[in-house]
Every structure is written in structure tokens, then in C-alpha cells.
Amino acid sequence: xxxxxxxxxxxxxxxxxxxxxxxxxxxxxxxxxxxxxxxxxxxxxxxxxxxxxxxxxxxxxxxxxxxxxxxxxxxxxxxxxxxxxxxxxxxxxxxxxxxxxxxxxxxxxxxxxxxxxxxxxxxxxxxxxxxxxxxxxxxxxxxxxxxxxxxxxxxxxxxxxxxxxxxxxxxxxxxxxxxxxxxxxxxxxxxxxxxxxxxxxxxxxxxxxxxxxxxxxxxxxxxxxxxxxxxxxxxxxxxxxxxxxxxxxxxxxxxxxxxxxxxxxxxxxxxxxxxxxxxxxxxxxxxxxxxxxxxxxxxxxxxxxxxxxxxxxxxxxxxxxxxxxxxxxxxxxxxxxxxxxxxxxxx
Amino acid sequence: xxxxxxxxxxxxxxxxxxxxxxxxxxxxxxxxxxxxxxxxxxxxxxxxxxxxxxxxxxxxxxxxxxxxxxxxxxxxxxxxxxxxxxxxxxxxxxxxxxxxxxxxxxxxxxxxxxxxxxxxxxxxxxxxxxxxxxxxxxxxxxxxxxxxxxxxxxxxxxxxxxxxxxxxxxxxxxxxxxxxxxxxxxxxxxxxxxxxxxxxxxxxxxxxxxxxxxxxxxxxxxxxxxxxxxxxxxxxxxxxxxxxxxxxxxxxxxxxxxxxxxxxxxxxxxxxxxxxxxxxxxxxxxxxxxxxxxxxxxxxxxxxxxxxxxxxxxxxxxxxxxxxxxxxxxxxxxxxxxxxxxxxxxxxxxxxxxxxxxxxxxxxxxxxxxxxxxxxxxxxxxxxxxxxxxxxxxxxxxxxxxxxxxxxxxxxxxxxxxxxxxxxxxxxxxxxxxxxxxxxxxxxxxxxxxxxxxxxxxxxxxxxxx
Numbered sequence: 029x030x031x032x033x034x035x036x037x038x039x040x041x042x043x044x045x046x047x048x049x050x051x052x053x054x055x056x057x058x059x060x061x062x063x064x065x066x067x068x069x070x071x072x073x074x075x076x077x078x079x080x081x082x083x084x085x086x087x088x089x090x091x092x093x094x095x096x097x098x099x100x101x102x103x104x105x106x107x108x109x110x111x112x113x114x115x116x117x118x119x120x121x122x123x124x125x126x127x128x129x130x131x132x133x134x135x136x137x138x139x140x141x142x143x144x145x146x147x148x149x150x151x152x153x154x155x156x157x158x159x160x161x162x163x164x165x166x167x168x169x170x171x172x173x174x175x176x177x178x179x180x181x182x183x184x185x186x187x188x189x190x191x192x193x194x195x196x197x198x199x200x201x202x203x204x205x206x207x208x209x210x211x212x213x214x215x216x217x218x219x220x221x222x223x224x225x226x227x228x229x230x231x232x233x234x235x236x237x238x239x240x241x242x243x244x245x246x247x248x249x250x251x252x253x254x255x256x257x258x259x260x261x262x263x264x265x266x267x268x269x270x271x272x273x274x275x276x277x278x279x280x281x282x283x284x285x286x287x288x289x290x291x292x293x294x295x296x297x298x299x300x301x302x303x304x305x306x307x308x309x310x311x312x313x314x315x316x317x318x319x320x321x322x323x324x325x326x327x328x329x330x331x332x333x334x335x336x337x338x339x340x341x342x343x344x345x346x347x348x349x350x351x352x353x354x355x356x357x358x359x360x361x362x363x364x365x366x367x368x369x370x371x372x373x374x375x
Numbered sequence: 376x377x378x379x380x381x382x383x384x385x386x387x388x389x390x391x392x393x394x395x396x397x398x399x400x401x402x403x404x405x406x407x408x409x410x411x412x413x414x415x416x417x418x419x420x421x422x423x424x425x426x427x428x429x430x431x432x433x434x435x436x437x438x439x440x441x442x443x444x445x446x447x448x449x450x451x452x453x454x455x456x457x458x459x460x461x462x463x464x465x466x467x468x469x470x471x472x473x474x475x476x477x478x479x480x481x482x483x484x485x486x487x488x489x490x491x492x493x494x495x496x497x498x499x500x501x502x503x504x505x506x507x508x509x510x511x512x513x514x515x516x517x518x519x520x521x522x523x524x525x526x527x528x529x530x531x532x533x534x535x536x537x538x539x540x541x542x543x544x545x546x547x548x549x550x551x552x553x554x555x556x557x558x559x560x561x562x563x564x565x566x567x568x569x570x571x572x573x574x575x576x577x578x579x580x581x582x583x584x585x586x587x588x589x590x591x592x593x594x595x596x597x598x599x600x601x602x603x604x605x606x607x608x609x610x611x612x613x614x615x616x617x618x619x620x621x622x623x624x625x626x627x628x629x630x631x632x633x634x635x636x637x638x639x640x641x642x643x644x645x646x647x648x649x650x651x652x653x654x655x656x657x658x659x660x661x662x663x664x665x666x667x668x669x670x671x672x673x674x675x676x677x678x679x680x681x682x683x684x685x686x687x688x689x690x691x692x693x694x695x696x697x698x699x700x701x702x703x704x705x706x707x708x709x710x711x712x713x714x715x716x717x718x719x720x721x722x723x724x725x726x727x728x729x730x731x732x733x734x735x736x737x738x739x740x741x742x743x744x745x746x747x748x749x750x751x752x753x754x755x756x757x758x759x760x761x762x763x764x765x766x767x768x769x770x771x772x773x774x775x776x777x778x779x780x781x782x783x784x785x786x787x788x789x790x791x792x793x794x795x796x797x798x799x800x801x802x803x804x805x806x807x808x809x810x811x812x813x814x815x816x817x818x819x820x821x822x823x824x825x826x827x828x829x830x831x832x833x834x835x836x837x838x839x840x841x
Binding site for chain 2: 030033034037038041042045046049207211215216217
């Protein structure tokens with residue numbers, strides 16, 4: 029009995045230490061919630077960024093976007109997307125929208141542009157489309173860069189699905205659990221982690237059918253969502269710039285990248301590993317076709333970015349990868365806009 | 376495999392899991408295999424010199440033992456001792472000192488106007504060579520002196536030298552202590568295991584939370600081309616505690632692992648920064664090396680039996696050799712020389728100081744003298760040392776409060792704990808046996824949290840380079 033109490037006391041001390049640690053290092057509340065969900069809230073359109081929230085390196089401005097306050101003396105570019113756009117692994121200020129702003133102003137030779145990061149983790153095209161008119165109305169951008177996250181179309185939510193507008197009830201989560209999990213992840217060799225992930229996938233799919241490739245209906249769903257968003261933006265007078273989705277794997281999967289692909293699959297176990305590249309190819313084809321059909325600016329990131337230099341894991345950028353993307357987008361914007369700078373070819 | 380790596384922890388867990396159910400005979404064989412694997416994991420090629428010298432020492436000790444048993448005169452066993460000493464020191468000299476002496480000779484000849492270009496070899500220093508060489512030498516010397524019987528079991532001797540917890544950075548265990556533990560059955564009991572775990576936790580805390588956090592601060596300071604007096608002082612303090620926590624942390628881990636398997640290693644550190652004079656300091660710092668130098672160098676040189684002048688010379692020789700043992704660089708020689716001068720000075724003035732100066736003042740003064748010694752030890756060159764010494768005597772610049780706070784954050788807990796140990800004279804204070812289970816649980820939980828979740832990125836152990 030005494031030993032059991034000692035174990036509970038040990039865990040309680042660890043939890044206390046974790047909370048005090050978070051409070052000292054991140055300014056986190058001792059008793060409240062302290063995870064990435066503090067960055068989010070819900071409004072009538074669904075999940076959105078919470079104004080003035082901050083968690084670790086991520087800080088939201090007064091409108092609930094990551095980055096600085098809006099500057100009305102600049103031409104604004106909005107970046108639409110999910111966690112790749114929001115920025116996960118890059119140090120503060122090196123996520124691609126911030127680098128895009130610096131790149132645009134450097135190429136333009138003046139502080140002309142402000143790039144607004146409207147990305148949010150897990151945000152789909154349809155969820156942004158619901159709030160597109162309101163967002164565009166607030167920000168009044170001239171250009172919208174769309175870098176969609178494609179994995180949501182492996183198992184997209186039903187049409188018309190809208191999240192409960194009430195904010196989620198805060199959960200009392202042990203903070204030490206997340207720290208312990210991070211420690212284990214960093215300590216366990218990749219081979220063992222991949223083995224565990226494969227077992228996990230096997231367990232999750234034991235009663236389900238695993239697809240070789242996503243159904244054509246999902247591709248059509250993506251086309252529909254993209255087209256709808258583009259219609260809204262063009263109606264609001266915003267020029268879209270489409271970006272194909274890039275992954276670490278490029279066009280083929282190298283043997284050394286297999287463990288990373290397995291890790292990606294743990295998030296979407298219902299699709300075979302080779303189905304991921306097929307999905308990327310087909311949905312990127314939709315992006316290219318839509319760009320051609322509407323005569324839109326297009327950056328083919330899928331062919332320009334790949335490998336561990338550009339990606340930390342499967343889809344999220346290194347700061348180098350974010351820089352590459354930012355430069356490619358800046359060149360596309362400035363070479364097809366009215367202020368075309370031909371000497372960009374030399375850079 | 377660094378002690379503070381996941382690979383080592385997995386290795387240790389596997390070793391313990393297999394070790395406990397085995398009988399004594401198989402325990403020894405298994406530990407030997409595990410130790411060979413541990414060493415080979417770093418570089419399997421350097422198993423050869425290790426096994427070579429260990430085999431020579433075993434064979435020589437056996438010949439010496441036979442000569443003693445046969446009643447042969449001393450001159451008949453001396454060649455075997457000579458062979459052992461020459462083999463060990465030749466290997467150590469080649470791997471550790473060849474380039475140093477070659478470069479020093481070239482520079483000395485150049486000063487005399489003679490230009491030579493000696494061969495410079497790209498030599499990799501075998502891990503732990505300074506430690507296992509001294510350990511093996513102590514064995515043959517003890518057998519020669521008749522203080523120890525040579526073991527007739529080659530595997531036992533091999534295990535005593537190669538046993539992985541102490542192989543790469545000590546403590547330098549004496550054969551008369553370790554060999555019986557190897558030869559006889561070991562029965563790790565509850566107290567031993569608890570004691571071992573306690574040492575391991577404290578060792579990792581000192582290494583991972585204190586030493587490894589101080590390392591980048593200290594490295595940054597020593598990499599600056601120009602420092603003012605304040606920063607030199609911070610560098611000295613920082614390195615004093617970094618090296619103490621790094622080395623004593625390693626030793627605690629080694630002792631703790633040994634305890635888990637039923638072995639008992641000697642204490643290697645005993646609150647060294649609470650020493651009031653050099654004699655006390657060297658009785659508290661790296662005790663296994665200082666006692667080795669006393670027993671195998673100082674005493675054979677004559678010790679203090681040949682008058683004061685010869686005593687001082689012997690002390691200087693011992694301290695310079697001790698400095699050189701740490702590394703092949705002039706800074707280590709100067710460090711040894713510096714401590715030698717301190718030893719001589721305090722020996723000459725000691726009684727007068729004790730009577731006139733309060734103990735705590737002598738402790739504070741000697742601590743700062745030791746810190747200056749660490750500046751010498753850590754300096755990248757004599758030029759840097761000169762500059763740092765000069766800066767200490769200039770007016771201090773602006774106090775860098777954030778630097779001071781950073782150092783205090785990591786050093787203060789250690790100072791508080793050790794001050795309590797010193798005042799209460801209880802080295803076992805840190806075992807928390809005086810506290811109830813609940814209090815001990817809280818203390819260990821906090822220590823483990825800081826070690827596991829707030830530890831610095833892993834740094835190599837400083838003494839691995841020796």
C-alpha cells in the first residue's frame with residue numbers, strides 16, 4: 029500500500045514539476061490547458077485561430093493569424109493552407125509565409141508587401157472556403173497563395189459537415205505524459221519505432237478494408253472544393269496562386285524514406301503506403317489542371333522540393349525547404365504581376 | 376557508447392537482465408564478453424593493444440609470483456617487472472605522447488637554430504588507455520612487492536582490467552581490491568542495489584543537468600579571443616564545477632553500476648572543494664589517481680624520507696607526472712607544475728597558516744587557487760593562459776548578470792547540498808536515508824525530472840579524452 033502511494037506521489041511530483049517547468053519557460057498556466065489547442069477557438073464558421081494566443085514559439089496576432097499585426101500601408105498576400113503553411117518545425121520567423129514576405133520585399137526593393145499566414149493545422153480547403161468571404165473582407169489581400177494539404181482527401185469529412193461552434197471543453201491532461209512520449213520518441217531507434225508503427229497500423233486496420241489508392245470520388249471532391257474556393261476568391265477580387273503539394277519523397281520513394289512513409293501512414297492507416305504518392309500525383313494533377321484552365325499563377329513545388337534537406341518528416345518543411353518555397357512563390361508573383369523583374373532569372 | 380546515451384542504457388539493461396540469473400562462473404564470462412563488446416563498440420581495433428598489455432601484465436605477474444615462490448632473489452623477478460612497465464608505458468607513450476614530444480623537440484631545436492622535421496603521426500588515442508595502463512601496472516608492482524598474490528585465472532584478470540563500468544575513466548581500482556571480488560561469488564543485496572541506483576541517479580544528475588549545461592557556457596567563454604577579468608572568473612568557476620560534476624558524475628555512475636552487480640568500487644571524490652590545502656585536496660579529488668601516484672611514484676622516489684629538499688623535488692615530480700598523465704600538452708605540464716608549487720608552498724607554510732588563518736578563509740582561498748589551476752588546465756594554449764591571467768589583475772568590466780545567474784542556477788544546488796554534507800559530516804546525506812519514504816520519493820522524482828526532461832544535449836565525458 030505504502031509503495032503504491034509512493035508511486036502515485038512520484039507521478040504527482042513529476043506532473044507538478046512539468047507544470048512549474050512550463051510556467052517558467054513558456055508562461056503557461058499552472059492549472060489550465062497548455063497544448064497547441066490553446067491557439068485555436070471556434071466561431072460561426074468552425075475552428076479558427078485564437079486572437080493573441082501563444083503556445084511555445086507560436087504566437088497569434090489580434091486577428092487570430094500567426095505573425096505580426098496587419099499593416100494597412102502594404103499590399104497584402106494571404107497564404108491559405110494547413111500545418112505546412114502554419115509552420116511546425118521551422119524556428120520562429122522561418123515558416124514559409126514569413127520568408128515569402130522577406131523575399132517579396134527583397135526582390136521588390138522596398139517594404140511593399142505583407143504576407144498574412146492564414147494557415148491552421150488541419151485546415152481543409154472547404155473549411156477555409158466557409159470563412160473565405162469574411163477573411164478576405166477583413167484582410168483585403170490582392171493575392172492568395174493556396175498550398176492545400178492533400179492528406180485530408182484520403183478520408184474527407186462528409187459534405188456540409190460543420191464542427192460544433194461551441195469551444196471544446198478543456199481537458200485536464202497530464203503534461204508529463206506528452207513530455208515522456210517526446211523523450212521516448214527521441215530515444216527509441218528508428219527501426220524500433222517503425223516496427224511499433226507497423227503493428228499499430230495492423231491493429232487499427234484489423235477490421236477495415238485498406239485501400240490501394242484513394243477513390244476517384246475523393247479526387248472529385250478535392251476538385252470541387254478547390255474550384256469553390258477559387259470561385260470565391262476571384263469573386264472577391266483576389267488573384268489566386270496555386271502551389272502543388274510537395275512531400276519529402278518526391279516522385280519516387282527511396283528505401284531510406286520508407287520509415288518516414290510508415291510514420292505518415294499511422295495518421296491515415298486506411299491507405300496503403302504506395303497509395304500516398306499516387307494520391308499526391310492525382311491531386312497535384314487537379315491543381316495543375318485548374319491553374320491551366322483558369323490561367324492562374326502556379327508554382328510546381330512538388331517537382332522542386334523533396335528530400336531531407338527540405339522536409340523534417342513527410343510533409344513539413346525545414347527552414348531551408350520553406351525558404352525554397354518562398355523564393356519560388358515570390359518569383360512567380362513578381363514575374364507575372366505588373367512589376368515584372370526580369371533579372372530574377374539570375375537569382 | 377557514452378554513459379549518458381540511450382544505447383548504453385539499453386546495453387546496461389540487457390547486461391543486468393542476463394547477469395542476475397547466471398551462476399558466478401558464467402557471470403564472469405558474460406561480464407568479460409559484455410566488457411569486450413562495450414570497448415569494441417567504440418573502436419574494435421584498439422582491443423588489440425588493450426589485450427596485448429593486459430596479457431603481458433598477467434604473464435609477467437605470474438613469472439614474478441613463481442620467482443617469489445621459488446625463493447629466487449629480487450634481481451630474478453625484476454626483469455619481469457621491467458618488461459611489464461616498459462610494455463605498458465611504451466604503449467601509453469606512443470599513443471599519447473609521441474607527437475607531443477616530437478613537436479616539442481622540434482621547437483626546442485628550432486630555438487637553437489637547428490631545423491628538423493620529425494615525422495608526425497595521425498594517432499588515435501585508445502579510449503581509457505591512461506586508466507587501464509595504471510591499473511594493470513599497479514597489479515604487477517603489487518605482485519613484485521609481495522603485497523599481492525598473482526591470480527592464476529587469466530579470464531579473472533582480464534575481467535578485473537576490462538570491466539566496463541571503470542574501463543574508460545576509472546576509478547583506478549587496485550587489484551587487491553577488485554580481484555577478490557571477481558574471483559569470489561557476488562551476492563547483490565537489496566541495500567547494494569538501492570545504493571547503486573542512488574549513485575546512478577546522482578551521477579546522471581551531476582553529469583546531465585549540471586556539467587552538460589555548464590559546458591556550452593564554459594566553451595563559449597574559452598573560445599573568446601579577449602576576456603575581461605569578470606568573464607575569466609566566471610570561466611574558472613564554470614569549468615571548476617563542470618569538470619567536478621562531469622568526472623564525479625561519471626564515477627558515481629560507474630560505482631552505482633558496479634554496486635548493482637555486487638562489486639564495490641573505491642570512493643573517488645570526497646567534497647574536494649572544501650579543502651583548505653593541497654594535501655587535503657589531493658586526498659579528496661580523483662583519489663584513485665592521487666593514491667596511485669603516491670604509492671607507485673612518490674614512495675619509490677623516496678617520499679619524505681630523504682630530507683625536505685628531496686621531498687619537495689619528489690612532490691614536484693609527482694605533480695608534473697600527474698599533470699602529464701592528463702594530456703600531452705604544455706598546459707597540463709604547467710598545471711602539474713602549478714599544483715606542485717602549491718603543495719611545496721603549503722607544506723612549508725602549512726602549520727603557520729593553520730594557526731593564524733580561520734579554516735573557512737583557508738578553504739575559500741584554496742578554492743580560488745584551485746580555480747586558477749583549472750584555468751591552466753582548460754586553456755587552449757599558454758598564450759590564452761597569459762592573457763586570462765593578465766585580465767584577472769585588470770579592473771573588472773561590466774558585470775554580466777545573465778551569465779552569473781546562469782552559472783548560479785546550475786551550481787548553487789550542488790553547493791548547498793555539499794555544504795550540508797560538509798557541515799553535518801554525513802557523506803550519506805544524499806542517500807536521503809534520514810528522510811521518510813515520502814520525502815525521498817519527492818527528492819528523487821524532482822532529480823529524475825530535471826535529469827530526464829531538462830538535461831542538456833549529451834556531451835562527451837571530459838575524462839574520456841585522457
